[in-house]
Amino acid sequence: MSRLIVVSNRVSAPKDPAAGSVGGLAMALSSALRKYDGLWFGWSGETVEKFVPEAKIEDRSGVTVALVDLEPQDVDEYYNGYANKTLWPLFHHRVDLTAYERSYGEGYERTNARFAEVLAPLIQPDDVIWIHDYHMIPLARDLRRRGVTNRIGFFLHTPWPARQLLVTLPHHRRLVESMFSYDLIGFHTREWLDLFRDYIASEPEVRGRLLPNDAVEAFGRVVQTGVFPIGIDVDGFLKARNSAFGRRTYDRMAASAAFRTMIVGVDRLDYSKGLEQRLLGYEQFLNDNPDMRGDVFLLQVTPISRDEVNTYQDIRSRLEGLAGRINGEFADMDWQPIRYLNRTYRRDQLAGIYRAAKVGLVTPLRDGMNLVAKEYVAAQDAEDPGVLVLSRFAGAAEQMGEALLVNPFSREELSDAIKRALTMPLAERKRKWECLMEVVRDTDVSIWRDDFVASLRATNRPADGSGNAAARAA
Incomplete structure (x- = not known):
């Protein structure tokens, strides 16, 4: 069976699976990675003076992890800036706390491109890739630009904002367009999915189409979406x-x-x-x-x-x-x-x-x-x-x-x-x-995990090899 590659801002694979402080999500994903002989990729939490496009590979209780160090500027602009001062408050309807600084957006794009540069050589032809959360929304696009045609899924752990709020984000169209490089996009609830679909169908800069079975079409591509409510272990x-x-x-x-x-x-x-x-x-x-x-x-x-x-x-x-x-x-x-x-x-x-x-x-x-x-x-x-x-x-x-x-x-x-x-x-x-x-x-977390992975594996890749795997017959 092909490997599962999990990607998140921080790698939560436990060094000691018996540790009482380990969360259910980390345990569930770790268990999936052992089952599928997978890899967990993300930021190490460490900074270096100059970015080196190489991952540090280590074993954590049977889970292979690949860690990347970032420059202090990356952390300030990508993580503290765009992720936590721009997207986090915006996605939680706190426009009054949202910081729209150009340097934050530039750092977000640069750091995601760096992640893609390091991750792409680690991907094998049959791997299935599962990217998590708002920190890494453009990552599939950057992987596609490097020739990755594998199935790639994305799961958003936050709410999706109402269209009237999302359009306050400079370059909101570019951010959403990058999501159409995924094959499957998952949300916790029907409400968050419906807000995403409303943006696609109603935003004048997009003018997308809502297709049967929760598929959506925009930017010349089709992507499958779905509701996958997470639970606990x-x-x-x-x-x-x-x-x-x-x-x-x-x-x-x-x-x-x-x-x-x-x-x-x-x-x-x-x-x-x-x-x-x-x-x-x-x-x-x-x-x-x-x-x-x-x-x-x-x-x-x-x-x-x-x-x-x-x-x-x-x-x-x-x-x-x-x-x-x-x-x-x-x-x-x-x-x-x-x-x-x-x-x-x-x-x-x-x-x-x-x-x-x-x-x-x-x-x-x-x-x-x-x-x-x-x-x-x-x-x-x-x-x-x-x-x-x-x-x-x-x-x-x-x-x-x-x-x-x-x-x-x-x-x-x-x-x-x-x-x-x-x-x-x-x-x-x-x-x-x-x-x-x-x-x-x-709604046990293992059910959530297995449902998403099965849905991602079931998407159909088009003959042109673009990696956009939505069911075009929808």
């Missing part, structure tokens, strides 16, 4: 939850609650996660329900990310100030309403934390999927499950309708949902959890 997560460390974390959290009810939120530090709005909604709950003060507390776990970007430094300061203000206003000598932590926990620790929480708050302002929602459900005790409060703007809401869906911009909705979750009868909690757990199992 269910069995792996349950194993982590039931491990000695997972159980010990649960016992510690239960003891530290001191007979109080714990609400939990786990999100990396990012303005898309709705953290300020969440704390304000929790503050509204404390104001609305004075009789419940002292009986509940919110544990907010927020690992720091992208702290070299000014926007992230600002939100960290605001969150720390907001948590401090709420604690100062409501705390008593033996109770603090918010425990705010800026640190990373292992997967087995998180499983124990989730299980100890009677309410899980997953309230992003916009999110591609959000796997914390699925992890929280998987961690629950079937005989006494907690309640998931989920933003209707998370991709997970499309599947997880039995959660308490809320508008995270509304303090009152958040307050009401927290109270309803805390007071929900056991029978209703169990019914909701059973429905949600069925969704979690049906």
